[in-house]
Amino acid sequence: MPKNPKPKAAKDVASPKVGQTAKRRKASSGKKPPQIPTQGCASYAEQGIPTIDADPMGGLWWQYTVGGTDLAVSPVSPMPADAGIHDLPEPRSAWIVFGSDESFLTDDDLSAFGGSGKWTAGKNVEIGDTLFFYFIAPEKAIHYVARACSEPWYDESWRQWYVAYDSMVRIEPITKADISTMFAEERFLPYFSGAKYLRPDFANRLLVRAKVAFSPFDSARDIALQRVVGRRELGDPKTVSLDDLRRLDSTAFVYEEDVEYYFVEPLLRLAGVGSQARIQRGYDLPKRKTADYAALDRGQKVLCIIEVKRELSKEKEWRNGSNYGQARDNARACKAPGFVLMDRDRIFCFRTVDEVPCLTLDRSSLGSDGLRALRAHILGQGQASASSPPRR
Numbered sequence: 001m002p003k004n005p006k007p008k009a010a011k012d013v014a015s016p017k018v019g020q021t022a023k024r025r026k027a028s029s030g031k032k033p034p035q036i037p038t039q040g041c042a043s044y045a046e047q048g049i050p051t052i053d054a055d056p057m058g059g060l061w062w063q064y065t066v067g068g069t070d071l072a073v074s075p076v077s078p079m080p081a082d083a084g085i086h087d088l089p090e091p092r093s094a095w096i097v098f099g100s101d102e103s104f105l106t107d108d109d110l111s112a113f114g115g116s117g118k119w120t121a122g123k124n125v126e127i128g129d130t131l132f133f134y135f136i137a138p139e140k141a142i143h144y145v146a147r148a149c150s151e152p153w154y155d156e157s158w159r160q161w162y163v164a165y166d167s168m169v170r171i172e173p174i175t176k177a178d179i180s181t182m183f184a185e186e187r188f189l190p191y192f193s194g195a196k197y198l199r200p201d202f203a204n205r206l207l208v209r210a211k212v213a214f215s216p217f218d219s220a221r222d223i224a225l226q227r228v229v230g231r232r233e234l235g236d237p238k239t240v241s242l243d244d245l246r247r248l249d250s251t252a253f254v255y256e257e258d259v260e261y262y263f264v265e266p267l268l269r270l271a272g273v274g275s276q277a278r279i280q281r282g283y284d285l286p287k288r289k290t291a292d293y294a295a296l297d298r299g300q301k302v303l304c305i306i307e308v309k310r311e312l313s314k315e316k317e318w319r320n321g322s323n324y325g326q327a328r329d330n331a332r333a334c335k336a337p338g339f340v341l342m343d344r345d346r347i348f349c350f351r352t353v354d355e356v357p358c359l360t361l362d363r364s365s366l367g368s369d370g371l372r373a374l375r376a377h378i379l380g381q382g383q384a385s386a387s388s389p390p391r392r
Contacts, residue, residue, distance in 0.1 A: 088127065088128045088147055088149060088223070089127065089128040090128060090226065090229045091128050091129050091130040091147065091203075091226055091227075091228045091229065092126060092128065092129065092228070092229060092230060092231060093124075093125075093126060093129045093130075093197065093198075093200075093203075093228070093230075094129060094130040094131070094132065094197075094198040094200070094202075094203030094206075094228045095121065095122060095125055095129060095130070095131055095132070095195040095196060095197055095198060096132045096133075096134050096142070096195065096196040096198060097119055097120065097121050097131050097132070097133055097134070097194070097195045097196075098120075098133075098134055098135070098136065098195075099119075099133055099134070099135045099136075100135060100136055100137050101135070101137035101138050103135075104135060104137075104138065104143070105144065105168075105170075107170060107214045110168060110169075110170065110214060110216040111216050113216075114166075114216055114217065115146065115166060115167050115168040115169065115215075115216035115217065115220050116149075116164070116165065116166040116167075116168070117164070117165060117168070118162045118163065118164050118165070119131070119133070119162065119163060119165055120160045120161065120162055120194055120195075121148070121152055121161055121162060121163040121194060121195045122152065122161060122194045122195035122196075122197070123152050123154070123161045123194075124152075124197070124254070124255075125148050125151075125152050125163045125195060126148065126151070127148055127149060127150065127151060128147060128148065128149075129147070129148045130145065130146075130147060130148075130203055130207070130224075130226070130228055131145065131146045131147065131148055131163075131165055131195075132144075132145055132198070132203075132206060133145070133146070133168075139173055139175065140175060140176040141173035141174055141175040141176060141178075142171065142173065142174040142179070142206065142210075143170060143171065143173055144168050144169065144170055144171065145168070145169055145171055145207070145210055145224045145225060146165040146166060146167055146168035146169070146224055147165060147166055147167050147223055147224060147226075148163050148164070148165055149164050149165060149166040150163055150164035151163075160194070161194055166223075167219075167220040167223040167224045168216070168220070168224065169212050169213075169214065169215045169216070169220050169221055169224045169225070170212070170213045170214040170215075171210040171211055171212055171213055172210075172211040172213050174206065174209055174210065178209070179206075182205060182206075182209065183202060183205075197255055197257055199230075199257050199260075199261045200228045200229070200230035200261070201261070203228040204227055204228055207225050207227065207228070210225060212224075212225070230261075231252055231254070231258060231262065233249065233252045234248055234252050234253070234258065234262040235248070235262070237261055237262055237265055237266045238266075240262075240266045241270075242270050242366065242367075242368075242371070245263065245266060245267065245270070245363060245366065246363060246364055246365070246366060248262070248263070248363070250344050250345055253310060253344040254310075255310065256308060256309060256310045258310075258344075259308050259309070259310055259342075259343060259344045260281075260292065260293075260308050263344060263363070264292075264293070264306065264308055264342065267347075267371075267374075268293075268378075270371055271371040271372075271374050271375040271378075272371075272375055273295060273374075273375050273378050273379065276375075276379055277295040277296060277297060277303055277378070277379055278295070278296045278297075278298075279293055279294075279295055279296075280293065280294050280296060281293055283302070283305070283334070285330055285333045285334060286333050287333075289330065289333065291305045291306070291307065291330045291334075292306055292307050292308045293305070293306035293307075293308070294306070294334070294336070295378050295379065302334040302335065302336040303336060303337070303338075303378060303379055303380050304331075304336055304337070304338045304339060304340060304377065304378040304379070304380065305327065305330050305331040305334065305336050305338075305339040305340070306339070306340045306342070306378075307323070307326060307327035307330065307339065307340070307341050307342075308342055308343070309323055309341075309342075309343045310343060310344060311343050311344060311345075312341070312343045312346065323341060324341060327339045327340075327341045327350070328350070328352065331350075331352045332352055336352060337351065337352055337380050338350060338351050338352055338358075338377055338378070338380065339352060340374075340377070340378065344363070345362065345363050345364070346360070346361070346362055346363070347359075347360070347361040347362075347363070347366075347374065348360055349361075349373075349374065349377040358377070359373055359374070359377055361373075361374060
């Protein structure tokens with residue numbers, strides 16, 4: 001095996017099965033792998049949450065310390081059922097992580113290792129997050145659910161981010177067809193080498209659907225399937241008021257999906273757009289492109305395209321950049337008369353034929369007049385003013 005192999009096939013995308021890591025390391029350059037950082041785990045030591053180190057062959061060493069006493073020190077030793085995992089914070093986020101047939105786990109594996117291990121994941125996974133394990137083989141489905149119990153670390157040898165997980169349970173498969181039915185307008189199952197972020201509402205629908213088929217210990221079921229609470233500081237998208245939207249802290253929007261879930265969709269609800277048009281999330285465009293949102297009339301004609309970013313650069317810069325170009329091109333592709341480009345703080349409304357916004361709104365000063373102007377633009381009714389209307 002070449003030095004520092006870069007995974008190319010699906011079998012290398014997910015973490016190798018327990019017991020395979022050392023064999024692969026022996027076949028490599030023989031160098032000791034980089035130390036896996038313990039930042040984020042050390043504060044949990046007194047509670048029994050594992051801290052992670054690397055042995056010379058690259059296998060995980062789990063250390064459970066309670067009162068300074070090691071309960072278990074061995075390569076990938078099993079997680080004791082009462083080692084403090086109950087003290088994990090509530091899951092704020094959820095992720096789909098991916099595997100193949102070579103990384104598929106049996107019930108004996110789950111029992112032998114107490115439902116704990118490591119897996120490839122994104123660098124933004126947080127301790128306590130919910131992990132859905134989707135396999136491309138032997139059956140395209142979500143087969144397991146677990147909780148992240150460490151901060152992610154980057155392995156230079158495998159060139160991937162990893163996270164430690166615990167309380168893994170096997171569920172009755174939620175197949176690709178099931179997921180397509182549940183989320184007809186969503187596209188979160190292309191193959192990823194790390195992890196795909198799931199909005200809290202999508203994650204909780206999957207958790208309701210999940211039926212546990214095997215649990216390595218009694219409390220694993222409740223831990224793994226705990227409801228994802230999301231970002232409470234951003235409020236409940238279904239009931240948030242206009243005043244609430246104005247007061248939201250910009251820094252609380254961590255992902256682009258947060259902007260969609262906690263700002264864009266409540267904004268469209270408050271503007272009353274849904275009463276006169278159908279809002280479709282993930283609208284398919286030619287050349288396999290997708291718009292974030294499209295407003296459709298009763299005849300399925302596209303009235304407006306909405307593109308969302310977490311943060312846009314300064315106006316003078318983004319008007320010559322890819323974000324504006326993407327939104328404009330998407331609107332032209334479906335012959336929409338207008339489009340909206342927005343981030344966590346600002347809303348820019350454009351006619352497709354124009355290069356400057358016909359309406360600019362700021363979330364912190366948004367009022368009822370601004371909502372009416374936004375609704376009129378999305379529905380193609382009348383002409384919006386060039387500046388933000390006063391708040392009323």
